[in-house]
Amino acid sequence: MDEIRESLLKTSIATKKERIGKTLSISALLLIAIVVVSIFYFVASKGLATFFVDKINFWDFMTGKTWNPSVNGANGKPETGALPMIVGSFLITVLSAIIATPFAIGTAVFMTEISPKYGAKILQPVTELLVGIPSVVYGFIGLTVVVPFIRNIFGGSGFGILSGTIVLFVMILPTVTSMTVDTLRSVPQYYRESALAIGATRWQAIYKVILRAATPGILTAVVFGMARAFGEALAVQMVVGNAAIMPGNLISPAATLTSVLTMGIGNTVMGSMQNDVLWTLALILLLMSLVFNIIIRLIGKKGELK
Amino acid sequence: MKRSWVITTIIVVALGGWLGYSYNTRAQNGGGTQMTAVGSTALQPLVEAAGEEYAGKHLGVFINVQGGGTGTGLSQVQTGAVTMGDSDLFAEEKEGINAKGLVDHQVAVVGITPIANKDAGIKELTQAQLIQIFTGKITNWKQVGGKDLAITLLNRASGSGTRAVFEKWALKGAESAPAPEQDSSGMVRSIVATTPGAISYVAFSYADKSVQKVAIDHVEPTVANVTTNTWKIWAYEHVYTKGQPKGQVADFLNYLQSEKIQNTVVPQLGYISIHDMHVQRKADGQVINK
Numbered sequence: 001m002d003e004i005r006e007s008l009l010k011t012s013i014a015t016k017k018e019r020i021g022k023t024l025s026i027s028a029l030l031l032i033a034i035v036v037v038s039i040f041y042f043v044a045s046k047g048l049a050t051f052f053v054d055k056i057n058f059w060d061f062m063t064g065k066t067w068n069p070s071v072n073g074a075n076g077k078p079e080t081g082a083l084p085m086i087v088g089s090f091l092i093t094v095l096s097a098i099i100a101t102p103f104a105i106g107t108a109v110f111m112t113e114i115s116p117k118y119g120a121k122i123l124q125p126v127t128e129l130l131v132g133i134p135s136v137v138y139g140f141i142g143l144t145v146v147v148p149f150i151r152n153i154f155g156g157s158g159f160g161i162l163s164g165t166i167v168l169f170v171m172i173l174p175t176v177t178s179m180t181v182d183t184l185r186s187v188p189q190y191y192r193e194s195a196l197a198i199g200a201t202r203w204q205a206i207y208k209v210i211l212r213a214a215t216p217g218i219l220t221a222v223v224f225g226m227a228r229a230f231g232e233a234l235a236v237q238m239v240v241g242n243a244a245i246m247p248g249n250l251i252s253p254a255a256t257l258t259s260v261l262t263m264g265i266g267n268t269v270m271g272s273m274q275n276d277v278l279w280t281l282a283l284i285l286l287l288m289s290l291v292f293n294i295i296i297r298l299i300g301k302k303g304e305l306k
Numbered sequence: 307m308k309r310s311w312v313i314t315t316i317i318v319v320a321l322g323g324w325l326g327y328s329y330n331t332r333a334q335n336g337g338g339t340q341m342t343a344v345g346s347t348a349l350q351p352l353v354e355a356a357g358e359e360y361a362g363k364h365l366g367v368f369i370n371v372q373g374g375g376t377g378t379g380l381s382q383v384q385t386g387a388v389t390m391g392d393s394d395l396f397a398e399e400k401e402g403i404n405a406k407g408l409v410d411h412q413v414a415v416v417g418i419t420p421i422a423n424k425d426a427g428i429k430e431l432t433q434a435q436l437i438q439i440f441t442g443k444i445t446n447w448k449q450v451g452g453k454d455l456a457i458t459l460l461n462r463a464s465g466s467g468t469r470a471v472f473e474k475w476a477l478k479g480a481e482s483a484p485a486p487e488q489d490s491s492g493m494v495r496s497i498v499a500t501t502p503g504a505i506s507y508v509a510f511s512y513a514d515k516s517v518q519k520v521a522i523d524h525v526e527p528t529v530a531n532v533t534t535n536t537w538k539i540w541a542y543e544h545v546y547t548k549g550q551p552k553g554q555v556a557d558f559l560n561y562l563q564s565e566k567i568q569n570t571v572v573p574q575l576g577y578i579s580i581h582d583m584h585v586q587r588k589a590d591g592q593v594i595n596k
Binding site: 068069070071143148151157158159237238241242243244245253255262263264265266267268269270271272273274275 | 373381401466504
């Protein structure tokens, strides 16, 4: 009698396994959470030192137009105006997203609505291949093909926002396209059937029904592409020119937050003011990626199919 | 299900075994004879090459060489994180570094030359012209006897050792006008070679036939001119240690400065031997004859 009682009260093997599994997954989650929090803490403590330790005015930093932290400006303080880089980053990001979006939507519509067979067979692998190319390759192609091309057409040195935009457009295109494809595929089949049943042509069905239904997903894809463009460093650094001056036009050399950061960090001494201001740029990048994430979540929530 | 368990077990055992092995052999791999050199990318190839030769002769010595930039090298050696900090500059010249307590070992000399695109049509400039070009006062090659072509400036990243040396000795301390910046000498050369009207500066070892070396005030950028300080744009390559080096580290630094390395690896890699120098330059820029 006791034996049966014991076997019933004892935790079974399945329960044990579940407990182990639960502990494992929770500890993995905790570890990731700790990593994220410590990254935020580290970057923020370094980045905010600019304002609290080195006593640099926050507004001067965000709106100043001269970037030369190793030199003291007219007011006796180091020239730490980050506006040229902030403007450069945003310009390149927005422009490349604007160019990439129509191409991405066009390709995605072709792949899912017009010719799903060729889409799945040829275009899908092609776009996936583009994702796998390392960014240094994009940068090198940009340097040897795009920059001379821009120079010959528009004059100037060829380095600038325009070259950066073209390189980034190609880089984010596969991301935006594949996410748009997923969104279009997830539009319920009965939407198409109903549209066709009430006499809509294929174009009307695509334009008025499918794309409308997929709008939140497409927007998410675009924001996702923008987040990628905003954070891209290597390829942009090779073609943008890296001159921290306000971009007067699209073909004059400019700089982005990432390009200034990667170029400067090895040449400054840890803990010095010149180093701290670079961490502040990193903090701006981190906060921006947070903003992009929040936007994606908001769009996702708003567009939920109920 | 069963197969995946087998694979997982194999991976876990292999990883565990590898970690255990590394733990057990850490003494042989590291333990006392491991040195790390971090810093200047200009000096990296020399320390790497010499380090390999040295490690080949002294079994058990492992020299780990990394780039990262002059600032990284100096700050890491100052905090004691690495054994050797490679630098293009005197520690006194770098802001944020307390040069006291750091010991300087000069292991090579590097000459720096302005390079121009071949289409510019110039072979030499006066120093005054060079300064005016880099401060943005002269904007067309026509003004200095070249072709009618706009000048495109190209800089190394602000804070780079090469740029600091160039601004100090070629521009007499003047700041270069805001211009495109590049991270590496190789990139600078290829951009100058392909961009009409471009001008920049690189170490002698990078100035090949694809670009035009620019003489200044009739002085050609040659090794012989550097050794007599006739060509003034040059710098020592320094290896800094925290305090006087001891044991293997001191031995390795002696090896770097030995006739053998200075006569073989140093010129092969495009540096100038410290033994060839007829002059000596102090941290404050004062030059004395040896």
